[in-house]
Amino acid sequence: MRRRPKVVSKPNPKKVKNLFWIVPLVLVVVMILVYVGISVYGAYAFAQVPNRITSFKSTPADYGLTYEEVNFPSAAKDHLTMRGWWIPNPASDKAIIVVHGREQSRMERLYLSKDLWNMGYNLLLFDLRGHGASDGNLYFYGQYESWDTVGAFNFVKNKGLVAENVGLYGVSMGAAASLLALGHSSEIKTIFSDSSYADFGQLATERMPVEKGLPAFFLPGIFMAGQILLDFNVAELRPEQVLRTLHDRRIFLVHSKADAMIPVADFYRLKEAGGNNIVGSWLLEGADHTQGVTLYQQEYLKQFETFFKASLGKP
Secondary structure (H helix, E strand, C coil), rough: CCCCCCHHHHHHCCHHHHHHHHHHHHHHHHHHHHHEEEHHHHHHCCCCCCCCCCCCCCCHHHHHCCCEEEECCCCCCCCCCEEEEEECCCCCCCEEEEEECCCCCCCCCCCHHHHHHHHCCEEEEEECCCCCCCCCCCCCCCCHHHHHHHHHHHHHHCCCCCHHCCCCCEEEEEHHHHHCCCCCCCCCCCCECCCCCCCCHHHHHHHHHHCCCCCCHHHHHHHCCCCHHHHHHHHHHHHHHHHHHCCCCEEEEEECCCCCCCHHHHHHHHHHHHHHHHEEEEEEECCCCHHHHHHHHHHHHHHHHHHHHHHHHCC
């Protein structure tokens, strides 16, 4: 019995032709989905505090200070509840609000509280949103924290202090939030700013790939996802721009030449943008980000006291 010869079907030219554009299209779609997925993940991951401090091993009482546990609403549209310590100084009609840095809490500069109180100031140390015991699970690098800071300022005014007698002491992100708050409230006039950035978008482009391990290629997607999903707008994070619009403010800038987190170039940009609003500045040698107070504590406190006495008046 003779076998029938195998019939080899010829490939359909149309199907072959279709593969030439279907395969690349599928690859492009997959790449877009991966990019979008990483961008969405990055937007949430970058806005969460790892190892958030929610309980405090020390309080002002450990430094011999009487204090109150307080809470107040943020001035942001979500009115999240901020929590902190109010340290009254009955002999004083002046106050300083301490605004901590990223991934920190009201504890960050607690160890200075006795010194600041002895200078003659009421003190408010509070947690920004997404930090410490305050409400919120996310943070925004100063965008909404600036409104939290305005809320803190309003709280102190409600304690009976006049706006002209209230100053801000901001550290890192807290310094940026304090400077940004100047654009929200004309009553805020006095800030001691330690290691603020000038433009977060530019800083993120330089720092995020190093800090978070993602190529800068993903940053536009992360920023877009943050704006769509979290109402995070990097364009609002430009203290440099805010300073250019202001008059009759009193700002002292502190930065370190060796700062590996926020380059010293930001210090010069803020100083130039602030013009006559910058009434004093101090550029430190040998300290890393925000660590000037550790290396030069006595001189730091002296600069601090001199600035606030000149700006707020003698306590």
